[in-house]
Amino acid sequence: MNKEQLLKRKAEISALLADETRSIDNLDEIGTELRDINDQLAAIEKREQLMKDAADINTGTALETRTIQKFNTENPEQRELGTDSLEYRNAFMNYVLKGEAIPSELRADAITKTGDVGSVIPQTVLNKIIEKIEAVGMILPLVTRTAIKGGVTVPTSTVKPVATWVAEGAGSDKQKKTTGSITFNYHKLRCAVAASLEVDTMALPVFESTFINNVVEAMTKAIEQSVISGTGAGQPKGILAETPEEGQALDVAKIEYKTLTDAEAALPLEYEANAVWVMTKKTFMDFAAMVDANGQPIARVTYGLNGKPERVLLGRSVVLCNYIDSFSTATAGEAFAFLFNFKDYILNTNYQMGVKKYEDNETDDLVTKAIMIVDGKVADKNSLVVLKKATTV
Template identity: 30%
Template sequence: MNNNKQMIFNSFRRRVGLQFFAGADRVTEIETRLAAIRTEMDAPDADLDALTAETDSLIAERKSLLDKAEQRRTLLGKIGSGEVGSEMRRFAPADQTPEERTYGFDSAEYRSAWLHTLMRCDLTDVEQRAWSTATGSAGPVIPTQTANQILQKVHQYAPLLDKITLLHVPGNVTYAVEGEEPDAAYHTENEAIAPAETGLTSITLSAYEIVKLVQISKSVQKMAIDAFESWLTDMVAKKLAKQITATILNGTGSKQGKGIEKANTWGAGNSVSVAKAGTLTTQNVLDLIALLPGGYDAGACFLMSKKTLFTDFMPLQDKSKNDLVRIEGGSYYVYGYPVLLDERVADHEAYLADLSTVIGNMPEDVTITSDFDLTKNAFLFLGCAMFDCTPSQADAVRKLVKAAS
């Protein structure tokens, strides 16, 4: 090809290339609008006739644009090669490097594709591309926004997670805990100094599955994706959080985490007992506080049920003699220690503990998988969290016990 012909070809290539990319932008706008119509059609006051007409018009326009783009590619391929029937190539404008759009797990397109896949809905072209590119190597990972929603709601429904020392380490983890340090000692000049024990002990955490199966009718396919995401994350997070909290409090340590109930074998040295027929006294509360070493005071709190607070502790309040229970901004305090209310603590019992000494681990994000049950004509969604925990300092947990007999 001589210089004049080359210049003509380059000029033509720029014009065709610019036209092609302008068309591509319009196709993306059309696909975005079609995705929006999918949501708008579920509104009670939706004008279905208008939306139908708009959809038909957009689909026809998209087909026309794609046909023209294909014609341009074919024409450009013929001019570039000088042969009919040769391989067609996509040319970028002379001043632009072609780029292939990639979709990460944090993209809106991938989130939409993931949620619609769970709902067994058809995917748009954009969603298909996002799904195929993002899941090509890693599989259908939960979108970043959805994962963040679940984690935020788990912490909302399980406030004890914010009180313990929570790790996010994949697999089993060994954690070094500082125990009681030996006292300093006087030293005679020039004599050897014998090293003392560091007081470090190690605890090992593994990962136990906590699962929740949620069922919803096939009508889920008519939900808007934002509403579906909110419903799904709320249902899964609430149930998982309930079980995580139960583990922190009452986990047995056998095929599950170990809770503060198993921090000690309860006796006179670490608990205060109230007779079965007796009632709690102010002295019982003071005795319980006295059992907790002073080094844990800064992070200590009471844990009890709402019933225990109002039937056992509140009656002890006597403004003329003490300030046992104090209420500030909707929060309760017993002799200055914050009170956490949880119905999983047995009635008429309570713990006084520094929960930061409980070590927990969530080695991976919550996952959600789905299936369809033909026998019930319903969708099943399975949420799964991995969690383990254990109290690291037995003397950081003290208990108020209601005698059984």
């Protein structure tokens, strides 16, 4: 319907509603129709007004309108300008964080040259922090893990009964069984790293994840270090802190083929099944440089199905670590390699590693910490063969 028809129908409805003597059954439908008519009339009037304004502009009779936008009310001489100003830095932060455009009044009316690019365009930050890599995690998977309550004594035995052949009707001598013991204590290992509140709220998320990775890596390194060379005082007792059985501590003046054969000869037959070599990569490469009479290398490096190197000396696996000195840098009388079955070392973690975050109320610093209750000892040292650098070389 056009405007005249809409106005006519609106008048009819108004008259119908004003007649009090007449009953209306479809009052809801009439109300809906009336609202629809009003909407159509409003749209028609708006369209007519726009057409009138356009006609006035074409004939030049329209009034001129101006929009005044206020930018700066401060004294230009007192206002800091340039990309070093506080306003620009705040605007640039909002641009980076929220995508808000930098106001035009903060941008200088000049041509950007190549030498100016670095001061106004931020460098892209890769979501990764490059750090020096440390070799950790080679020892812990090999040792025996327990969760015994601190102070508990674990019995050990060094004597086994012996069976004897006897004649018919005869008996054998009665034998006793003697036992020793290993007692696990409470040694707390703690690592805490703090960051100020400002750093924690403004730094990249990768910064926080790197914090946690560093703490866990530091704890792992400390535990593995103690497994190899711990003193036993306030920390686990390491493998090299044990005194090898008689004949199983060898002085080595020179790395040669006989070094390997002497070590294998010192290892008891009963313990050779699961014993492995432990040394640095540099020491292993000294062994790898040896060749037999036919020029074939003594050491072997094979690759498994996953392509991971598997190092072997005379058929025995080699575990590389940095918790022991190399032969070339070791001092006289210091161990540079050893044979051992890591299953004979018990690492007891009474409280597993837990990473927590808390706030220092005095400084508002946010601290990331990790705590463990750890102790470890050699349960059976019969598989230990230690190679030490000879006093005279």
